Amino acid sequence: MKHSLIVGLGLAGLAYAEHLRRAGLSFCIIDGGKGGSSQIAAGIYNPTVLKRFSLSWNGDLFHSYALPFYEQLQSRLDSDFIHPAPIHKIFIKQSEHNDWVSASDQQGLKMFLDPKIHANANVEVNATLGHGQVDHTGRVATQTLLKSFRNSLQPEELTMETFEYDKLETTAFGIQYKQIKAEHIVFCEGYQMVNNPFFKMLPLIGLKGEILIIKAPTLKSESILKGPIFIAPIGDDLYWAGATFERNDKTLNCTSQGRSWVEERIRKMISSEYEVIEHITQIRPTVMDRRPLIGTHPDHQNIHLLNGFGARGVLGAPLLSKWLLDHIEGISELPTAVNLSRFESYFRQSD
Numbered sequence: 472m473k474h475s476l477i478v479g480l481g482l483a484g485l486a487y488a489e490h491l492r493r494a495g496l497s498f499c500i501i502d503g504g505k506g507g508s509s510q511i512a513a514g515i516y517n518p519t520v521l522k523r524f525s526l527s528w529n530g531d532l533f534h535s536y537a538l539p540f541y542e543q544l545q546s547r548l549d550s551d552f553i554h555p556a557p558i559h560k561i562f563i564k565q566s567e568h569n570d571w572v573s574a575s576d577q578q579g580l581k582m583f584l585d586p587k588i589h590a591n592a593n594v595e596v597n598a599t600l601g602h603g604q605v606d607h608t609g610r611v612a613t614q615t616l617l618k619s620f621r622n623s624l625q626p627e628e629l630t631m632e633t634f635e636y637d638k639l640e641t642t643a644f645g646i647q648y649k650q651i652k653a654e655h656i657v658f659c660e661g662y663q664m665v666n667n668p669f670f671k672m673l674p675l676i677g678l679k680g681e682i683l684i685i686k687a688p689t690l691k692s693e694s695i696l697k698g699p700i701f702i703a704p705i706g707d708d709l710y711w712a713g714a715t716f717e718r719n720d721k722t723l724n725c726t727s728q729g730r731s732w733v734e735e736r737i738r739k740m741i742s743s744e745y746e747v748i749e750h751i752t753q754i755r756p757t758v759m760d761r762r763p764l765i766g767t768h769p770d771h772q773n774i775h776l777l778n779g780f781g782a783r784g785v786l787g788a789p790l791l792s793k794w795l796l797d798h799i800e801g802i803s804e805l806p807t808a809v810n811l812s813r814f815e816s817y818f819r820q821s822d
């Protein structure tokens with residue numbers, strides 16, 4: 472019997488499985504193979520909110536936990552998915568200079584915001600007012616990470632199929648799904664949670680993001696550029712550019728409006744010639760109150776959820792999945808802010 476059956480191998484499922492492995496606990500993962508948000512994310516790890524020059528929620532805590540977690544994983548997998556790079560926040564108003572300098576002196580932000588106003592050194596970047604630099608940031612190449620992790624699994628640890636909810640039984644020892652017996656089942660389905668009969672009543676809103684992969688041979692930026700969108704170098708003169716934030720359309724169709732929206736912003740930020748190589752989209756698993764959705768089903772003590780990572784899964788996944796495992800093992804309680812029990816009434820409304 473396994474400790475956990477994990478449904479979904481994105482950043483959430485991966486981080487939870489890795490914690491089980493480190494604790495010497497067994498698992499089996501089921502993934503539908505269609506990919507999710509983690510497959511197209513820029514993978515930027517940035518604990519700041521550059522619209523407001525503030526820290527993101529628990530940004531410094533998640534950052535201090537996530538980096539050693541990924542470094543250890545990178546070394547275990549003998550892979551290369553962590554790419555440190557500063558973020559250059561392009562200033563658009565003179566008044567931002569003062570705001571930046573005072574923010575860089577604040578507790579928590581000091582470590583990340585370089586107080587200097589940098590003059591622009593790249594002629595192809597449109598930054599006449601210069602930029603502020605965010606340090607200790609970079610990219611986790613999520614596709615490489617997921618691929619390396621998948622390749623490291625034993626055949627019995629991964630089943631590629633779409634989970635069939637009606638085949639799940641709760642038993643005296645835990646759960647059974649087809650031939651798989653486990654003490655716990657942890658759903659890590661990203662936005663696809665909206666199809667999960669155990670949790671679909673929870674307020675996972677979802678925010679569609681369309682992105683472009685562009686080739687810009689003369690741009691030569693090794694920093695992540697932040698203007699109205701992110702333009703992040705991903706190697707071989709390719710850049711990840713995006714993303715849109717669309718609330719109403721929950722399809723995985725790439726739209727001409729989405730592409731134009733991103734391209735308009737690329738042109739504002741850089742003067743380089745570029746070619747669009749790819750146009751892709753996914754839905755961020757965002758929650759009504761912008762906090763993760765983690766915890767145990769109120770009526771089934773062996774059925775758990777690890778979701779709601781929103782637009783910041785890279786930094787959040789390692790510690791949030793540890794919190795869930797510690798909660799399942801009875802080691803510590805989940806912080807109220809992330810515990811799905813804050814939406815307990817939603818389960819009753821659907822009765």
Ligand SMILES: Cc1cc2nc3c(=O)[nH]c(=O)nc-3n(C[C@H](O)[C@H](O)[C@H](O)COP(=O)(O)OP(=O)(O)OC[C@H]3O[C@@H](n4cnc5c(N)ncnc54)[C@H](O)[C@@H]3O)c2cc1C
Binds near residue numbers: 681
């Ligand atoms: C355009 C865009 C850009 C982003 N950029 C960043 C960024 O730069 N930095 C950052 O930190 N975050 C970023 N994010 C957010 C980040 O991608 C998410 O927070 C994170 O990847 C969510 O991971 P997850 O494992 O919860 O879900 P997902 O990555 O969606 O994974 C869910 C997995 O579950 C599987 N699955 C679902 N249902 C079933 C089922 N019934 N049966 C079997 N398998 C199933 C899916 O196939 C998938 O593999 C971005 C998101 C988008 C859309």
